[in-house]
Each structure stands twice: as C-alpha cells, then as structure tokens.
Amino acid sequence: MDSTTARGQAAPSPTREQALALAREQALDAAERLFYGRGVQAVGMDDIRGASEVSLKRLYQLFPAKEHLVEAYLERRDVRWRARLAEHVDSVREPERRVLAVFDWLELWFAEPDFRGCAWINAYGELGATSERVAARARTHKAAFRAYLAGLVGAAGRPAALTDHLFLLAEGAMVTAGIDGTTEPATQARAAAQLLLEAGK
Template sequence: MNETTGNETRDIILDVAEKLIYRNGIAATGMDLLVKTAGVSRKSIYRYFANKEDLVVAALKRRDERWMHWFSSEVDKAPTPAARLLNLFAVLKGWFASEGFRGCAFINTSGETGDPQDPVRQVAKMHKQKLLDYITRLCVDHGVEQPQVLARQVLILIDGAITLALVMGDHDAADQAQDVLKTLLAGQ
C-alpha cells in the first residue's frame, strides 16, 4: 500500500486547489470538486486548512512563490540589465502561448472579492508588490534615473499585456508592451 505523508497530502491538496482556482475561479471551486479531484477526504482538507478561504490563501501564496521564482529565473537569463528589462515581455509572451494560460491568478481572484481587506485580495496585493520590487531592482540595475516611477509603469504594461492576452487572445500584446518600454527607456 502506498501511503502518503502529511506533507505530501497537504501538497496534493494545494496543487489541486491552485489548478482548480486558476482554471475555474474561487466560487466555482467547491469543496466537493476539491475532494474528488485531489482524491482525499473532506476531513483531510480540514485537517490542514480551517476553511476554504484558508486553503485559497495558502494555494495563492504557493503560486506566488512558484510563479515569481519561475518568472525572475527566466527574465534573469538575459545577459545585461537592459536586456533583462526587455526580457520581461519575452518571458510573458511565452507564458501567454502556453497551454492552460488563464491570465494572472492574482488579478482573477481579486476580482472575485469585494473587500480590499479580504485575505485573498491581500495575497494579490503582496504578489503585485513583490513583482513591483523585482522590476524596481531591474530598473536600478539598469541605472534608470527614477527606478520606482519606471517600475510602476512597467507593472502597468505587464498587467495590461496579461489582460489583453487573456481577454482578446492577443499574445502579441507582450511585444507591444515591450515596444512601449523601449520608448520609455529611450526617454531616460
């Protein structure tokens, strides 16, 4: 008999929750679907998470860590600070074309919550702040005069490109956002 440890069970639950929430949204991801898809009992879920909200928050935090690691690792493969800034959008374009792309999980789940203090919204805010901090570091490395200003502009370009890629099916939105960044960098 193949028994899983507590951590493995928790990881399975989080993996399944993250995938279902990303694909279907929070509201459409009920506990029955989680139980069926994860192949665990409802009791197992509640052993690790007090309620659905705790599970959603944990799954989103996990996605943040994994996505930020993936994204920064890919962007940082470019050889120079200027190339890394432009590579933000090359990496995004690849993501847009990947199977199962459903936009930004943090924008999507934020849209399902009305309260800015909701824990889900707070995780989304934390994710966007981490992304902004990363972009700011790239701007500093490039020697931008006002790195915080440019970083906020780049974040808007990123989120705009993600939205167009999802809503319009326009994977070239990443190229267009990169062109806008080139213009901004030329004005530095």
C-alpha cells in the same frame, strides 16, 4: 525495490507529518488546476476532494475554510511564478535587456495552453471585496513583482519613476492577454517598454 528494506524488514510507514505534507501538496495541486482553470467561486471543497483524493475531513484539517485554501494556493503559486520569471531574466546579462526580458517571458507565459490570465487579479476580482486574506495575498504578489522590476530598472541605470510605468504596462498586458487569449499584448507592452527605456537614457 519493494516496500521492504535491504534487511528484509518492512519499510517504516510515513509519519503523520509526512502524510499531512503529502495531502497538503495533493490538495494544492488540485486547487491550482481547478481555481485557476475554472475560477474560485465555481469550485467547491467537494471538487477539491475528488480531484486530489484527499478526504474532506483531512482537507478541513489542513484548511479550516475554503478561504485558507485559496490563500495557500495563491501563496505557493506566487513563489513558483516569480521563480520562473527570475530564471528567464537571469539568462540575460545586459541590464537593459533584462528589463525587456520580463516582457519576453510574459509572451511565453501567455502562450501556454492553460493560460487564464493573472491568478491574483482573477482571485481579487472574485473575492477581494469580501476576503481580506485573498486581497492581502494579491497585494503582496503585486508588490513583490513591482519591487523586482524596480531592481531591474535600478540596475539598468534608469530613473526609479520608470518602474511604475513598466509595472502598469506588464499588468495591462496580463489583463488584456487573459481576455483576448493572445500573446500580442506582451509584444505591444515590450515595444512601449523599449521606448520608455530609450527615453530614460
């Protein structure tokens, strides 16, 4: 059907709120591709404008400063990242295997062709010392991931202290995989996690 309604009337134009929401998503899609692929400091607002086809005026209307765009990009990515992880883990029923499924998912993530390491570690490394917004977003993401692991550890009947060990294994695997460009760190971290789980019985 074309832009007319069933009654032959012109379809209503998007409201200002709808137009802003669409522009925001376009800007965030472009920001995610560019910031994650090339680094935050290597990408300017002109690059975002060109990739998103959102005017600079509209971009700055939505995000008064580049820092705000980086923060929004990290926040949206956090929601999606944790949802993908949970979806994978939820496909496993046995509590101990659910813990190990975290590392199985990391291996799948590391194998993706556009994997460039952890977005929050990368952004913190670039801007954490100068942007409290970016630093806070990175801390929030890591705290949420640790809390998720804690829930899995508790459900598996293992000591709460095991959470920190598993968290550091996962974080170390992310950093190493980002640098080396291989999935091997996930395999190694999973093997270490399994030993820790067995020792905690």
